[in-house]
Amino acid sequence: MSKNDLILPKDFPQLKNDTFLRAARGEETEHVPVWCMRQAGRYLPEFRESRAGKDFFETCQSPEACCELTLQPLRRFPFDAAIIFSDILVVPQAMGMDVQMVAGKGPTFPEPLKEPEDLQRLQVKVDTDKELGYVFRAITLTRHKIEGKVPLIGFSGAPWTLMSYMIEGGGSNTHSKAKRWLYQHPEASHMLLKMLTDVIVEYLLGQVAAGAQALQVFESHAGILGPAEFKEFSLPYLRDIARRVKDKLKEAGQDVPMIVFAKDAHYALEELSQSNYEVVGLDWTIDPLSARERTGGKVSLQGNMDPCALYAPKERISDIVKKMLEGFGTRGYIANLGHGVYPDMEPENIGAFVEAVHQHSKQMIKQI
Ligand SMILES: Cc1c2[nH]c(c1CCC(=O)O)Cc1[nH]c(c(CCC(=O)O)c1C)Cc1[nH]c(c(CCC(=O)O)c1C)Cc1[nH]c(c(CCC(=O)O)c1C)C2
Known part of the structure; x- marks a missing residue:
């Protein structure tokens, strides 16, 4: 038993809507479940109000604040899952690095890794x-x-994405500092990726012990790697994480679905569908039908409406959603955006997106 188990009571309320979990496992559902990456975010006025004047990482360190921010979008929209409010950069912090959220600039490492x-x-x-x-x-x-309304998703950044932040010192267009390591210091790169993998495995297991009912691993910077570099510096670690988390959970008689979201890694779709994850998350650059063909029914799929489609009028959003559902089919599918909601998006249009997924998918399932 870990220290975590000792402090935290686990008599959780019963889950009332398990649609998301069933879809993750490829089981039948009455409608296609839907949630949005960054569903807790600045597009919501109540989010901006709660966060006003507060330091971002201090907010992340307050369980009460994280809980409130996680629940806010559920009060507005009938999402089928919630994702815990936190950030991927808490892992480099736990490994001893200073990370600050600088207004107008984003996350910043005052002393990034140089050599x-x-x-x-x-x-x-x-x-x-x-x-x-x-x-x-x-x-x-x-x-x-x-209160058992919907399942709660835990998450972590993947090793390569975290490595790139730790070396770049923040966001970047080229990621050339981090990629220099891959070409000049491949051994040190693997050492760092391995260190990160070990922490991430423990971190994800701790999240399940605490109550997470599914896990998503964000390889947000996959697209900056080519296929060969992805195969060497990302894929083995993604696979290792899922294998080790699943083996450990199995020992404890537990099982939670795992989602891998490797943004812009369309070249690796086949490999990702054989990487021990139940669900592969997709960005909007992949056509639903071809994603299905290339993953050969081995996994459930999640995604992938272009977030910018949320700028369209509601009727158009509904048409786009219908097309997306027809492409993916209603089984083994979790509707989502191809990346996060942007701060200037209309909350009403998120509502229209959620409603369109529920409405169209209910009709399609009835007709089967
Ligand atoms: C709302 C938010 C978050 N992080 C940041 C913000 C904006 C800052 C603010 O509100 O003050 C800074 C924040 N944190 C990060 C960035 C991107 C920096 C950059 O690369 O330029 C920003 C602005 C880093 C980050 N952080 C995260 C990722 C992976 C997902 C993705 O690809 O977008 C990444 C890359 C994960 C993340 N981050 C967050 C969540 C919360 C839950 C939800 O989705 O509702 C999640 C899952 C929360």
Whole structure:
């Protein structure tokens, strides 16, 4: 039993809507489940109000604040899942790096990794209960407060995406500093990716112990790698994470569906569908029908409406959703955007997206 189990009571309310979990496992559902990446975000006035004047990472460290922000979108829209409010960059923080959220600039590392000897600055063996216990407490609190309405998704950044932030020191267009490591320091790169993988495995297991009912791994910077580099520096670690998390959970008699979202990695769709994840998340650059063909029914699929389609009038959103559903089919499918909601989007249009998924998919399933 981990320290986490000792502090946190686990008598969670019964789950009332398991549509998302069933779809993740490829089982029949009455409608296609839907949620949105970044559904808790600045497009909601109540989110902006809750966050006003507060430091981003301090917010992440407050279980009460994370719980409130996670629940906000559920009060407005009938989403079929919630994702815990946090950030992927809490992992580099747990490994000893300073990360600040700078207004107008985004996440910033004042002292990024520059050369391989900088790896010595990192905490190799991270006590996740101690360093990331605040995320676990946020998950447990939210599982109680969500009252079994929908399942709660936990998440982590994937090793390559986190590595690129740790070397770039923040967002980047070219990721050339991080990619320089791959070509100049392949051994040190693998060492860093391995260190990150070990922490991520523990972190995801801790999230399940705390109450997460599904896990998503974000490889947001997959697209900056070519197929060969993806195969060497991303895929093995993505696979290792799912294998190790699943083996450990199995030992404990537990099982949660895992989703891999490797943005812009269309070249690796076949490999991703054979990587121990139940669900492959897709960005909008992949055609639904061809995604189905290329993954050969081995996995459930999640995605992939262009987030910018939310700028369209509601009737047009409904048509786009209908086409998307026809492409993916209604079985083994979780509707989502191809990336996160942007801050300037109309909450009403998110509502129209959710409603269109439910309405069209109910009709399509009835006709089968
Ligand atoms: C709402 C938010 C988050 N992070 C950031 C913001 C905006 C800042 C604010 O509100 O003050 C900064 C924040 N955090 C990050 C960025 C991107 C920085 C960049 O590369 O330029 C920003 C602006 C880094 C980050 N953070 C995350 C990713 C992976 C997903 C993706 O590809 O977008 C990435 C890449 C994950 C993340 N981050 C967040 C969630 C919450 C839950 C939800 O989706 O509703 C999640 C899942 C929350």
